Amino acid sequence: MVEIRGNVDPGATAGGLERTLPREAYVSEAFHELERERIFRAEWLCVGREEALERPGEFLVVEPIGERLIVVRGKDGRLRAFHDVCRHRGSRLVLDDPPPCDRPRPAGRFRGSIVCPYHAWTYGLDGRLRNAPFLDERHGLRKEDLSLYEVPLDVWGGFVFVHLGGHPARSLAEQLGPIPARIARYPLARLRTARRLSYEVGANWKVIVENYNECYHCGPVHPELCELVPAFKERGGAGLDWERGVPHRRGAWTFTFTGTSARRPFPELAPEERDRHKGELIYPNLMVSLSPDHVAAFTLWPEGPTRTRIDCDFLFEPEEMRSPGFDPSDAVGFWDLVNRQDWRICEAVQAGMSARPFRFGYYAPMEDLSLDIRRYVGERIPELGGAGQRGERTDRPG
Numbered sequence: 001m002v003e004i005r006g007n008v009d010p011g012a013t014a015g016g017l018e019r020t021l022p023r024e025a026y027v028s029e030a031f032h033e034l035e036r037e038r039i040f041r042a043e044w045l046c047v048g049r050e051e052a053l054e055r056p057g058e059f060l061v062v063e064p065i066g067e068r069l070i071v072v073r074g075k076d077g078r079l080r081a082f083h084d085v086c087r088h089r090g091s092r093l094v095l096d097d098p099p100p101c102d103r104p105r106p107a108g109r110f111r112g113s114i115v116c117p118y119h120a121w122t123y124g125l126d127g128r129l130r131n132a133p134f135l136d137e138r139h140g141l142r143k144e145d146l147s148l149y150e151v152p153l154d155v156w157g158g159f160v161f162v163h164l165g166g167h168p169a170r171s172l173a174e175q176l177g178p179i180p181a182r183i184a185r186y187p188l189a190r191l192r193t194a195r196r197l198s199y200e201v202g203a204n205w206k207v208i209v210e211n212y213n214e215c216y217h218c219g220p221v222h223p224e225l226c227e228l229v230p231a232f233k234e235r236g237g238a239g240l241d242w243e244r245g246v247p248h249r250r251g252a253w254t255f256t257f258t259g260t261s262a263r264r265p266f267p268e269l270a271p272e273e274r275d276r277h278k279g280e281l282i283y284p285n286l287m288v289s290l291s292p293d294h295v296a297a298f299t300l301w302p303e304g305p306t307r308t309r310i311d312c313d314f315l316f317e318p319e320e321m322r323s324p325g326f327d328p329s330d331a332v333g334f335w336d337l338v339n340r341q342d343w344r345i346c347e348a349v350q351a352g353m354s355a356r357p358f359r360f361g362y363y364a365p366m367e368d369l370s371l372d373i374r375r376y377v378g379e380r381i382p383e384l385g386g387a388g389q390r391g392e393r394t395d396r397p398g
Contacts, residue, residue: 188315
């Protein structure tokens, strides 16, 4: 049971400012365990890009919230996800951990079947048991009862999602809500990853999400970003029109150090999207920042109450990636600077919240989007005492 110290109602206000979630929501191992059950096993999670698995038998090994999964392309072209465990004695099916890589790529390729390294029980790429050496019906073996443990999987925009709970209360489309319609002209499924940056951040995943949801911090933390997008620091980042997109300074139109690029904007974009920046937060673990010529996609992997791994994939048009002289470093370098500025301040927030006097923080009025994380968590963990009943849900939480 999670104890909320002092029986604080995190939905209350003080001096007109809305309170954040209480300290325990950011530092408590017990609260993190509640989130694992009520959020990360109850929602669709992003675990990678479909582009990594092009041929039958190619697979990924992913480990969201400690649940090790194999995502594999079947002979029928379908992607499926299975727990990495043999039905015989529980051995892992893939012994080696995938090495770090700078872009999505398969961890390996099964040659037509998945063979347990312990006793050679053999499964098809669809998860069905094909063979158990020296065993058959005479020994009580029923192959139809011993398929691999499958996890629901769906794909949107080239992103692969799984549902660890096994029985989704709602479809991925229902969870995404209005987000796909808002960014329908960005060709996400067609894009490919030119580079991946991975970060280990000493902060709770909600600290990172709250930081993504507001630009009150942009003036003090991101001088280069604010020079490119002056609206991010005007009035503390208040009143940003994320649905239409946020304009760059005059003469700039994308997230690079110069604000320009030799790459063309995505041809499907509306005229007003060709010089504006958009962002979407797809709860609980995907953040998508959309420039006219590239997309930065952040996948969050919570590793405990005070640690989060972040994979940042930089997506471009395949035609641009094949062009002579293609170099994504103008966008990657700029984003890496901004990311590291964010991660440093998020770690400072996490460290400060560990202080004994800290009970909760406050949201300034221009941080109204960050209130959405309080609602989102409070609705799923009512032990917070009304956190989900105050504040309005925002259609654009990213």
